[in-house]
Amino acid sequence: xxxxxxxxxxxxxxxxxxxxxxxxxxxxxxxxxxxxxxxxxxxxxxxxxxxxxxxxxxxxxxxxxxxxxxxxxxxxxxxxxxxxxxxxxxxxxxxxxxxxxxxxxxxxxxxxxxxxxxxxxxxxxxxxxxxxxxxxxxxxx
Amino acid sequence: xxxxxxxxxxxxxxxxxxxxxxxxxxxxxxxxxxxxxxxxxxxxxxxxxxxxxxxxxxxxxxxxxxxxxxxxxxxxxxxxxxxxxxxxxxxxxxxxxxxxxxxxxxxxxxxxxxxxxxxxxxxxxxxxxxxxxxxxxxxxx
DNA sequence: AATAAAAAGCAACATTGTTGCAATTTAATA
DNA sequence: TATTAAATTGCAACAATGTTGCTTTTTATT
Ligand SMILES: [Mn+2]
Ligand SMILES: [Mn+2]
Ligand SMILES: [Zn+2]
Ligand SMILES: [Zn+2]
Numbered sequence: 001x002x003x004x005x006x007x008x009x010x011x012x013x014x015x016x017x018x019x020x021x022x023x024x025x026x027x028x029x030x031x032x033x034x035x036x037x038x039x040x041x042x043x044x045x046x047x048x049x050x051x052x053x054x055x056x057x058x059x060x061x062x063x064x065x066x067x068x069x070x071x072x073x074x075x076x077x078x079x080x081x082x083x084x085x086x087x088x089x090x091x092x093x094x095x096x097x098x099x100x101x102x103x104x105x106x107x108x109x110x111x112x113x114x115x116x117x118x119x120x121x122x123x124x125x126x127x128x129x130x131x132x133x134x135x136x137x138x139x140x141x
Numbered sequence: 142x143x144x145x146x147x148x149x150x151x152x153x154x155x156x157x158x159x160x161x162x163x164x165x166x167x168x169x170x171x172x173x174x175x176x177x178x179x180x181x182x183x184x185x186x187x188x189x190x191x192x193x194x195x196x197x198x199x200x201x202x203x204x205x206x207x208x209x210x211x212x213x214x215x216x217x218x219x220x221x222x223x224x225x226x227x228x229x230x231x232x233x234x235x236x237x238x239x240x241x242x243x244x245x246x247x248x249x250x251x252x253x254x255x256x257x258x259x260x261x262x263x264x265x266x267x268x269x270x271x272x273x274x275x276x277x278x279x280x281x282x
Numbered sequence: 283a284a285t286a287a288a289a290a291g292c293a294a295c296a297t298t299g300t301t302g303c304a305a306t307t308t309a310a311t312a
Numbered sequence: 313t314a315t316t317a318a319a320t321t322g323c324a325a326c327a328a329t330g331t332t333g334c335t336t337t338t339t340a341t342t
Contacts, residue, residue, distance in 0.1 A: 016288060016339050037331075049291050054330065056289090061285085072270070074215030075329070096258060101267065107167045115256040117237060117271070122278030126242065129213070130258070137263030157308050157319060179298075190322050191303070195299065197320095215329085283342100290337070299328080306321070312314085 003029050013063045020048040024056050025065075032071050034077035034097065034106040067093040071106050072131050079108050091127075098132050102139035154204045161189040165197050173236065175210050175218035175247040208229050208234040212247050213272050215218075220249050238272050243280035 006025040010017050023044060028035060040053045048056075057078050060066045064087040066078045085092040096109040114130050147166040151158050164185060167242050169176060181194045189197075195223040198219050201207045207219045226233040237250040 014288095018289065020290085038328090050329095051292080051331085052290050059289095070211060070213060070272075072211060072268075074211045074217065076215065096260075098260070098264060101147045109148040109260070112260065113334080114258075116166075116270075117253060117256075117273065118175060119237075119239070119250070119253065119273070120278065122281055123239060123275055124281065125273055127213075127274040128272070129229075130255075131269070132258065132260070132266055133268040134260075134264055136267040137261065138266065140263055153320095159308080159320065161321085177298090191298095192300085192323080193321055200320095287342075288339070291335085293334095294332085296331075297329085299326105301326080302324095304321105304323090306319105308319070309317095310334095311316080312319105 002104070013065060013070065015059065015063075020044060020052065022069055023047065024053070025060070028066060028078065028080055034071070034079040035109065036071075036075050036077045038075070043141060062088065064088050064091060067091050068099050069093075069106065069108075069131075071097070072099045072133055077106050079106075082110065094128050096130050096132055098134065098136060100136035100139055101133055102135055105136060105138075106138065143172060150206065154206060156200065156204075160183060161193060162197055164188065165194070166201070169201075169207060169219065173248070175220040175249060177212075177216050177218045179216070181250070203229065205229050208232050210234075210238050210247065210249075210272075212238070213240045213274055218247050220247075223251065232268075235269050236271075238270065239277060240272055240274045241277035241280055242274055243276055246277060246279075249278065253281060266273055 006022050006029065009025065010021055015021060015067070017103050019057050024040060027040070027043065037053050037057060041050055044053065057066070061078065062083055068083050069077045069079065071077050081091065081093060096112040096114060096129050097106055098109050099106050114128060119125055147170065148158050149164065149165050151162060156162060165181060168184065178191070178194050178198060182191055185194065198207070202219065203211050205222055208222050210218045210220065212218050222232065222234060234269050235255050237253040237255060238247055239250050255269060260266055
């Protein structure tokens with residue numbers, strides 16, 4: 001999985017290349033997990049205000065660059081989108097989100113498709129999030 | 142679906158039959174939706190303190206009477222458990238939770254089983270919550 | 283260098299949720 | 313019925329996450 005350079009992505013999406021935006025994007029790209037604002041705040045507290053981080057995440061999400069997941073604790077987390085699937089106007093991140101009860105990590109299990117769910121005809125589906133709790137590979141003893 | 146009387150349930154679980162506990166339980170039984178503390182607070186603000194409601198919900202959940210769902214907004218909601226499935230020591234509420242984007246209601250689609258998800262062997266699963274967003278039967282135009 | 287737009291900072295606030303402790307109420311017992 | 317222990321509640325204080333309005337700073341363009 002080749003990563004496009006963060007600065008190039010920011011360019012393409014019409015964002016300005018500020019230090020914090022570059023760092024946040026590179027971090028989310030490399031970490032390979034779904035990160036929360038509080039986590040970013042710990043990492044980058046000298047570089048940016050809390051609110052700035054919230055706004056960066058919101059801006060990235062709006063462009064289809066990252067997607068937002070509510071984790072099992074009700075905290076918003078964000079992870080890279082698959083650029084084949086997501087655009088400014090529509091997200092398609094219908095994969096499993098695994099929440100490890102040991103280390104607290106949340107990861108996208110992109111390879112695990114969520115099976116089609118048949119709803120009663122009177123219901124219509126627009127989005128879906130499958131959170132699974134358990135022990136991740138790192139924490140398996 | 143016959144409902145056991147609230148007072149009887151409280152008795153059986155070793156709870157005291159206070160007015161607010163009876164009312165809260167009856168409400169959750171009848172409403173047929175997953176309710177949040179803020180909702181209960183609006184309903185019962187003259188009858189009980191905010192904290193009391195949080196504690197009632199936590200107590201009921203611990204006994205396997207109701208189950209806790211994090212909704213798509215990250216707010217905790219609670220709905221009756223199926224007494225065949227849940228006990229003090231173990232919850233089994235692996236059904237779909239439908240979040241209506243129109244009316245905000247969250248309902249348990251108990252009849253819709255969540256298909257088995259095959260995780261990589263290095264992961265172990267302990268719990269699971271499938272939140273679906275869309276338009277519910279009432280809000281369908 | 284001047285400019286407009288974007289981004290960031292800061293303060294204030296909202297909402298949801300938790301904890302400690304004192305006061306009250308329930309239910310069991312004498 | 314009076315006593316009592318335990319359960320329940322109320323209140324105050326706090327924590328965490330998230331939002332909004334407004335000003336200042338920075339970026340990229342002209
Ligand atoms: Mn994901
Ligand atoms: Mn449910
Ligand atoms: Zn783990
Ligand atoms: Zn609805």
